[in-house]
Amino acid sequence: MDLVTLDDVRLAAKDLAGVTVRTPLLPCRWDDQLWVKPESLQPVGSFKLRGATHAVARLEPALRARGVVTHSSGNHGQALAYAARVHGVPCTVVIPEGAPAVKVDRVRALGAEIRLVPPADRLAVAEEIAAEQGRTLIPPFDDRRIIAGQGTIGLEVVEDLPDVDVVLVPVGGGGLASGIATAVKALRPTAKVIGVEPELAADARDSLTAGELRVWEPARTYRTSADGLRTSLSELTLAHLLARLDGIxxxxxxxxxxxxxxxxxxxRLVVEPSGAVAAAARMFHAAGLPAGRTVAVVSGGNVDPAVLAAAATRPDVEG
Incomplete structure (x- = not known):
């Protein structure tokens, strides 16, 4: 399979200028070998803006005029709606029922048309809209442009911490981990890129162990609070992770x-559960991870206010 390259990621970085934020590396006072990269600071609150911006920027004018469509639990939908608005492109987002209301409301506020459907129908409905309306389907992760855009995070990590030893990355559909691993392994071959996912949505672990896709049904993955990580890998992202990820x-x-x-x-960050999994791996599983200077990607901060309030007042737990 033709995998995304470092040159693809560098091309994506050019498309992001003026739209996305170059997020900093923040040191963690409880762990002097840990930095977090807060993609929650992006204008739409997650890393998804990188891939969506690159994908829309690469559309030919005739395709832009017809519009774009995607299926998303919220973060990719917000990102595509934002990127589409920047470029004046009509946008429809198919959202699975049960997605946090805060994410749905923000997609709508960005001017996108919304279709709420049962989780198992999200892709089929998005494909129907693409076929009926001539819109370009831009999936959340199963797309080379999306992977390349997310990979710009890896470029920035190595630029800001050239001697990085470990990069911890949340894994849902695998686009983020695929892109970051592509960039980091090309620029810093000795660094280890480790994926992190919830135990209640561990399909990527099963897929990597088997060497082929293992899909968990929504009834299983929807048990996790990390709603952005409930999707399964695609053949494209699995190929990237098998070739470039050092573990999960x-x-x-x-x-x-x-x-x-x-x-x-x-x-002092606004963090959603999906965005906290990489830090959780460092906090509770450091003994099983490679040692050294570690970056944990905080993938997003689009969190329900009640969840945020609970996190703000919860007693800290040593880990």
């Missing part, structure tokens, strides 16, 4: 909750 670990719901609370309270 899983974290429990209690660990995700504790990591969310620590990030909110001690880094």
């Amino acid at each position: 670990v899983t974290v429990t719901e209690d660990e995700i909750t504790a990591a969310t609370a620590r990030l909110v309270q001690q880094t």
Whole structure:
């Protein structure tokens, strides 16, 4: 399979100028070998803006005029709606029922048309809209342009911490980990890129172990609070992860909750559960991870206010 290259990622970086934020690396006072990269500071609150911006920027004028469509639990939908608005492109977002209301409301506020459907129907409905209306389907992760855009995070990590030893990355559909691993392994071959996912949505772990896709049904993955990580890998992202990821670990719901609370309270970031899983791996599973200077990607901060309030007042747990 033709994998995304470092040159693809560098091309994407050019498309992001003036639209996305170059997020900093923030040191963590509880761990002097840990930095977090807060993609929650992007204008739409997550890393998804990188891939969506690159994908829309690469559309030919005739395709832009017809519009774009995607299926998303919220973060990619917000990102595509934002990128489409920047470029004056009509946008429809198919959202699975059960997605956090805060994410749905923000997609709508960006001017996108919304279709709420059962989780199992999200892709089929998006494909129907693309076929009927001539819109370009821009999936959340199963797309080379999306992977390249997310990979710009890896470029920035190595630029800001050239001697980085470990990069911890949340894994849902695998686009983020695919892109970051592509950039980091090309620029810093000795660094280890480790994926992190919830125990209650550990399909990527199973897929990597088997060497082929293992899909968990929504009834299983929807048990996790990390709603952005409930999707399964695609053949494209699995190929990238098999070639470039150095390992994968899983974290429990209690660990995700504790990591969310620590990030909110001690880094003063707004963090959603999906964005806390990488830090949770470092907090609770450091003994099983490679040693050294570690970056944990905080992938997003589009969190329900009640969840944020609970994290802000939760007693810290040593880990």
